[in-house]
Amino acid sequence: MKKLISVAVLSAAVASPAFAEGLYLGAAYNSLAITDSRINGVELDVDTLGVVGGYELSPNLAIEGRLLTGVDEENSGGFRAEIDSYLGANLLGKLPLNNQLSLYGTLGYGFLDANISGPGFNVNDDDGGVSYGGGVMYTAGNVNIRAGYEMLYDRDNVEAEGLNLTATFAF
Template sequence: MRILTLSVLAVATLAAAPSFAQDSNGGNTYVTLGYSQFQFARNAAAGTPEVELGTITGRIGYQFNPNFAIEGEGGFGVNDDKVLGVTVKGRGTLGAYVVGIVPVGEKFSLLGRAGYQQAWVEAKLGSIKVKDDDGSFAIGVGAQYMFDDANGVRADYTRYTENDGTDGFAISYVRKF
């Protein structure tokens, strides 16, 4: 519960980040908007097949220096899956991360991130509906290419440690302020 509270506080702090955008260096605050695909691990021993869900994902972050940022992330489900007659829906996600950045060139950077994410999922079979929410530590890698000083694209892979591991793949538009 304490980790969830800290995550919510981190996201709330990030909501105030636009006020930092007037920094003399400029470009410290950023937002992303994109699509994330989550693959929940197949449990062969239990006979459970893999489930894939998609979300529209947004992030808001603040880059303190060329190598370090923090970001909050939220998403809502847009792509459901049907497994063994059960419809599985991703309702939403909310997370907070620290991000390490390694500039490789003027426009290209490699990213590493670690944090905590909460996810809300619903499963429905006929009139029976089960809702679940689960939190997980997460670690990921990615790359970002900036077309100019303000616009770019970012691709990420994130591994969520709970529930035998879930993989997340994301592609996003990046806007720096």
């Protein structure tokens, strides 16, 4: 059923008469909370930076890829977390509120390579999982700035979620 809905959404976007087709590139920053249910609610904050690239299929739908890397590590409560990398692909849906402001939502799949360690505990999670998020987007000419919440990874007791800030330039 999910595949059927995805195909229908993509078909509708491609069939739309008003195309704003175009490539865009940019940068992303995430302030993530890394948690593992096996360490009693300890939340470890890790920041990531990376590149974002996408293609706008219509004024309301784009496909997007991102590559992020951790820029710091967190030590708290005897535990340490770091992100080596994140590689993901998303559909990005946009709902314009006016010419410059839109709401957006993302749905995709990503691969996280993260390490969490502490007393008697060591996990290197390098698997894939569903990602999703949403927020607001401001557009000024060829520049888009997005701010919102993202769940980048939720699998095998490990979650990586938090705030996202992305800036892109359309060609």
